[in-house]
Amino acid sequence: MEIKLEFVRKRSEFGRPCSFSDYLAEVTVDIPPDPSLADDFIPQDPVDFAFQEGPVMAVHEVNTERVQVAIKGVNHVEGGWPLHVDPKNSELTSRYREEVEREDAYTRSVQHLGSLVEHCIRQNNAIDIYEEYFEEEEEEEEEEEHPSAKTIIVIRDPNTTKRMATRISWHPDANRAMAVAYCSLDFQDSRKDLSSDSYIWDLEKPYSPELTLKPSSPLVTLEYNSKDWHHVLGGCYNGQIVYWDTRKGGLPVEMTPVEFSHRDPVYGVCWLPSRTGTECFSGSTDGQVLWWDIRKMSQPSERLILDITKEDQLKNALGASALDFAPTMPTKFLVGTEQGTIISCNRDSKTPPEKIAHIFSGHLGAVYSVTRNPFFPKVFLSVGDWTARIWTEELMDSSSIMETKYHTPYLLDGCWSPVKPAVFFTTKSDGTLDIWDFLFHQKEPSLSLKVSNDPLLSVRSQDNGRILGCGTRMGIVSLLEISPGLCTMRKNEKTLTSTMFEREARREKVLQDKHRERLVREQERARAQPEEQEDPQEVFKKAKEDFFSIIKAERRRRGQ
Numbered sequence: 001m002e003i004k005l006e007f008v009r010k011r012s013e014f015g016r017p018c019s020f021s022d023y024l025a026e027v028t029v030d031i032p033p034d035p036s037l038a039d040d041f042i043p044q045d046p047v048d049f050a051f052q053e054g055p056v057m058a059v060h061e062v063n064t065e066r067v068q069v070a071i072k073g074v075n076h077v078e079g080g081w082p083l084h085v086d087p088k089n090s091e092l093t094s095r096y097r098e099e100v101e102r103e104d105a106y107t108r109s110v111q112h113l114g115s116l117v118e119h120c121i122r123q124n125n126a127i128d129i130y131e132e133y134f135e136e137e138e139e140e141e142e143e144e145e146h147p148s149a150k151t152i153i154v155i156r157d158p159n160t161t162k163r164m165a166t167r168i169s170w171h172p173d174a175n176r177a178m179a180v181a182y183c184s185l186d187f188q189d190s191r192k193d194l195s196s197d198s199y200i201w202d203l204e205k206p207y208s209p210e211l212t213l214k215p216s217s218p219l220v221t222l223e224y225n226s227k228d229w230h231h232v233l234g235g236c237y238n239g240q241i242v243y244w245d246t247r248k249g250g251l252p253v254e255m256t257p258v259e260f261s262h263r264d265p266v267y268g269v270c271w272l273p274s275r276t277g278t279e280c281f282s283g284s285t286d287g288q289v290l291w292w293d294i295r296k297m298s299q300p301s302e303r304l305i306l307d308i309t310k311e312d313q314l315k316n317a318l319g320a321s322a323l324d325f326a327p328t329m330p331t332k333f334l335v336g337t338e339q340g341t342i343i344s345c346n347r348d349s350k351t352p353p354e355k356i357a358h359i360f361s362g363h364l365g366a367v368y369s370v371t372r373n374p375f376f377p378k379v380f381l382s383v384g385d386w387t388a389r390i391w392t393e394e395l396m397d398s399s400s401i402m403e404t405k406y407h408t409p410y411l412l413d414g415c416w417s418p419v420k421p422a423v424f425f426t427t428k429s430d431g432t433l434d435i436w437d438f439l440f441h442q443k444e445p446s447l448s449l450k451v452s453n454d455p456l457l458s459v460r461s462q463d464n465g466r467i468l469g470c471g472t473r474m475g476i477v478s479l480l481e482i483s484p485g486l487c488t489m490r491k492n493e494k495t496l497t498s499t500m501f502e503r504e505a506r507r508e509k510v511l512q513d514k515h516r517e518r519l520v521r522e523q524e525r526a527r528a529q530p531e532e533q534e535d536p537q538e539v540f541k542k543a544k545e546d547f548f549s550i551i552k553a554e555r556r557r558r559g560q
Helices: 035-040 090-101 104-126 135-143 493-528 536-559
Strands: 149-155 164-170 177-183 198-202 211-213 219-224 231-236 241-245 266-271 279-284 288-293 302-305 320-325 332-337 341-346 356-361 367-372 379-384 387-392 411-416 423-428 432-437 447-450 456-461 467-472 477-482
Touching (some): 164 456, 164 467, 231 279, 332 379, 341 367, 367 411, 379 411, 423 456, 432 456
Parallel strands (some): 164 219, 411 456
Antiparallel strands (some): 149 477, 164 177, 177 198, 198 211, 279 288, 456 467
């Protein structure tokens, strides 16, 4: 090979730093084409090349306006009577009916039609057209499905100035409607045009509210009456209790006087299963639980001060931030407080201090939600600070029997699944919904779904466990449909869940007994040792010497 370029440098210049500078281009080697070399190459045949036959697409977005849908109906009235018979006159109609029934044609037609109806009834009794022959195979297919959820409806606050969707309550009649409480919980929120209305939404027509509730102050919470579907109870930001009869419109039927109401926002209201269906109670951060009867709301029928020192002093009371009542335990209810404790109360006790039965401590911040398990009422779920915890009333003085991991964002609400005993839902301040199934995963949620960029303040499940409603800080309520595997109870699932709760309760009891034994031994050891009074100056001198010795050791380590 012929050398085309030779580079020479003195030995003394080896290792010198390079100094680059701009320089015009220079041709150092030029190899002209040689046609005689073409005979040495073999042409390639065939030549493969790729091309795209499909058209090039582009992404476009169009913001269309909502179509306003109106519901219209036709009123059918009674007809078919002769002209001389007034349908509203019962005497004329009964007389004409008797005349027709005495005719021979009427008898013959009834006998003819009766044989046809009898034939159809016998067919229905012979064959069950709704019978499922392969029910087990369908269940096996559903079990293999991965957990998933999808958004089916999005409901927005119709006001220009957006507020928080603080509470969701489903209509007791097949969950056909949904009541949403809208309120701004920001301290001294002075935005203009801040509405105090809340709404009832019909899921068949989610574009406009079915009924507008107009309270005296914004609603923090509300609840349907399971006994009388037309009654809605609400707790206001100014402490008043309001109730509506939806048949009479959006104005309140009655409300409590301000002087006898709560002094702080009402964070929980519950209906009581009484004979009349008119009794209820409420809890607020002013430290009181008040009982009411909507037939006479001039003053509360009963009062409980949440003073865990049992001195019945309002100045020592803990603020109620969550309230729960289960009809299966009619005399007991749970109160979650701002201080992180959960109070189990018994209304049947004689004196107010005795009504505070037990106290559960474990959360580092306010308890935003507390709910009993629908299958095991003694087991309840609490949501606060960065965790969700599961407790049992069988262990009164212990910590929670189970808990989720510590999350980075705050947990703001939670609820149990009404159809699966080990499934519950939690919402976080980063807009994420977590679905937990403690029978399968206890360290990670079975499904974590990003619902919104805003914090999720409320979550409620329909009675079938299939549809979830999540309310955000900006007043948007998203309805999510979860996969069948998360809302269908499997065989022996209730038994397995009961065994799991009992096992964890026994484990917690053993740990509690060991902790007590250790405390007793430490106390006995402290009594056995003679009490020595240490001089404060000696303690300070020793701490000072230890501190400077650590500093010197660290300096020597860094010097080395």
